[in-house]
Amino acid sequence: MRLNLKKIRSYGYENQRYPGVYESHNQLEKRIQLISLNELADEPYNAVFKIFATHQKEKAFRLLEQSRDVSSIPKELKSLLSGLLNLGEQDMNIELTPEKVREVGKIWGKTYLSWLSPEERLMGLKPEEQLMGLKPEERLAGLPFSEIEELEEHLKKLKQKG
Numbered sequence: 266m267r268l269n270l271k272k273i274r275s276y277g278y279e280n281q282r283y284p285g286v287y288e289s290h291n292q293l294e295k296r297i298q299l300i301s302l303n304e305l306a307d308e309p310y311n312a313v314f315k316i317f318a319t320h321q322k323e324k325a326f327r328l329l330e331q332s333r334d335v336s337s338i339p340k341e342l343k344s345l346l347s348g349l350l351n352l353g354e355q356d357m358n359i360e361l362t363p364e365k366v367r368e369v370g371k372i373w374g375k376t377y378l379s380w381l382s383p384e385e386r387l388m389g390l391k392p393e394e395q396l397m398g399l400k401p402e403e404r405l406a407g408l409p410f411s412e413i414e415e416l417e418e419h420l421k422k423l424k425q426k427g
Contacts, residue, residue, distance in 0.1 A: 273287060273299060276289055276291060276294050277289040277290040277291035277294060278294070278299055280304075283305075283306070284304050284305060284306050285300055285301040285302065285303070285304030285305035285306070286298060286299075286300055286301075286305075287299040287300070287301070300314070302314055302315055302317055302318035302319075303318045303319060303320045303321070305318075307321075307324060307328060308328070309328050311325075311328070312325050312328035315328065
């Protein structure tokens with residue numbers, strides 16, 4: 266939907282503080298802000314919103330890729346945004362459901378993880394999280410015999426205490 270400036274001004278809306286954000290002086294509309302996604306500033310903090318704009322989606326996706334501080338974003342939103350990033354270069358006239366976008370995001374996320382080194386993939390995980398899902402013999406694979414002997418000694422001490 267295109268923003269009709271003449272019409273919104275008749276309701277007292279003016280662009281006051283930020284580009285693309287309109288506030289009204291009328292009492293009834295005072296608490297309702299209008300946001301024109303196409304008019305928002307091309308800044309990383311607006312990228313998530315600008316991907317839904319009708320113009321310059323490519324620029325929004327580039328901004329979103331540049332603002333990779335995704336550590337604070339919830340997991341579900343990360344997969345949604347990843348999916349939108351992947352779909353950003355495609356024809357956006359397809360019907361997008363949150364489920365479709367999340368699925369594409371999961372695929373993109375797995376691809377991204379495949380580019381990382383093992384150290385980068387494990388970064389930030391606790392030791393027990395790093396080993397989660399491994400069978401005991403897989404946990405010991407690649408360890409030198411001397412370290413296995415140390416583990417056996419440690420296990421003997423633990424058994425004696427317990």
